[in-house]
Amino acid sequence: MTPIQTQEMRARRQPASALSRLIRNPVQLISAIILLGLFLVALRNVLPLNGAAEYQPDQFARQLIFGLAQGSIYALIALGYTLVYGILSMINFAHGEIFMAGAYMGFFAITAAQETGLLASDPVLALFITLLIGMLSSAVVAVLVERIAYRPLRNAPRLVPLITAIGASIALQQIFLRLFGASTRRYPDVGWFVLPNACPALGTQGLDDTGLCRGIDLIGGRYDVTVIGLELRILPIHFLVFALSLALMIALWLYVHRTKSGKAMRAVAEDRNTAALMGVNVDRVIVTTFILGGLLAGAGGVLYALYNQQVSPFIGFLPGIKAFTAAVLGGIGNIPGAMFGGLFLGVVETVAPSMLGLSSQLKDVIAFGLLVMVLIFRPQGIFGEVLSSKRG
């Protein structure tokens, strides 16, 4: 081989290795994505596409808030995928339906609270009970799925539990369909009002049907306000969803890193047999994992239903695959990865369409396009490590 040939080859390899070096580092990768986004915005504002209006900071801020709320729901669901994957190296494709079960049972709880008058007299308690029932229901469904569909196949080839997972997903959907019908049910209005002395500032926006102001409506309210020069439409529920999800994620982190059973869970995730040799009951850890995933998904389900105000047996599907996408984005099996992946996906799919001058109906295309890109360029996800080093 002549020196010229080798030089040529080196030159050809250079850009590829620069790209791969870039995507090896999560921080650089994220900065690169953000820079790319900004570049596209700039480009779009210079060459306005099909007469679309310029992209405004207010719009960005509004969408960012919504994207974070939506993304925190994805994150809550994504954690369930990632926890189960970390322990069993399998994708629990019934997880979207586990989420749905929580939202649906939460519906029964909140309707009961409405009928008994608890919702009106003590909305905070009623919401707390709803959330709790949603979380517990999802956890119960998750444990049942593990017992019935996965445990008997623990040592089967990896394709087999994948198939039963899809079976479990369809079965759950059908069970809810048969039990409760296909119709969409509406979550009741809650009316959790805080800060009554904010009324003067709210003006007419704070008035209800009867012309009374009871304060800021945390669940159903929407307020047009101007903050540091930005015209925003604030839905307090978005902040509530974000804050609650964050609290649950912190609780999960503390459990995994600060408790003895969390340590056992990490040990089982690394090496099931060796953990068993230390006296860890592996089956119990696996059940705990499904319970945790279920609790988070159930909370996500209730929060999702609270701001969409509706449930049906089919609502698990799309958030389920979106959250799966988020888990893969962040690096499946990686807990911070799932949290970040969820928020990232929520923000990108809300912000990107209008930023790029596209129809917001394309947000799913963007979400799954992102998944495809990650699978091609960084299959281990943004925070994931290369598998061989994990098992090594």
Added chain:
Amino acid sequence: MSLLEVEHLHATYETIVALRDISFVVGQGEIVTLIGSNGAGKTTTLNTLCGLTPARSGSIRLAGERIEALPPHEIARRGVIQSPEGRKIFARLSVLENLEMGAFSRRDNRAVKRDLEDVLGRFPRLRERLHQPGGTLSGGEQQMLAIGRALMAKPRLLLLDEPSMGLAPIFVRDVFESLVALNKQGTTILLVEQNAHMALMIAHRAYVMQTGLITHSGDAKVLRKDPAIIRAYLGGA
């Protein structure tokens, strides 16, 4: 009654018969070694004792209680603790967390703390690396960690699968010396070793395995001088 009594044990991997009719005992306070060439069934024996590989037939008694049908964590809770072949350190857990995992089934937190100090005293290297992920340790340090982790369980019966594997000779001596010291303090040890020479030096008794069978057994001092053993396992005439 011996601490461990194994009778007519059979184990298979699907169609492969790995153990055929194994019987042996380990007395309280002994060091017993199990030697044999590659694939003889030593690791399988330890894993069957721990419940990781199911026993097809036969019995395993720990202080008289039958344990062959118990799940691995129940056996570990009864004090049968294995330091497995290839160390099997939890690579992402810190050194400290690895040691704490060793004490997983213990409830006597104060004694655990004392034993942690004891293990760190025995292996000072580990103290320097307490908060480092287990996977970043060198091979020898990982072996110390694996033994330390097993000690944290306060084992009644310590099973060691090739603790000298991959270690420099000077480390091997260290490890074996610490095993003798442990045994002097009352720990019963069943030691599987490739390094038959060293194993026979420190053991009281030995069993020799070949293709799933125990072919020789007896006093370690005697086996050390047995011409057949010397030829087959001690490398030389």
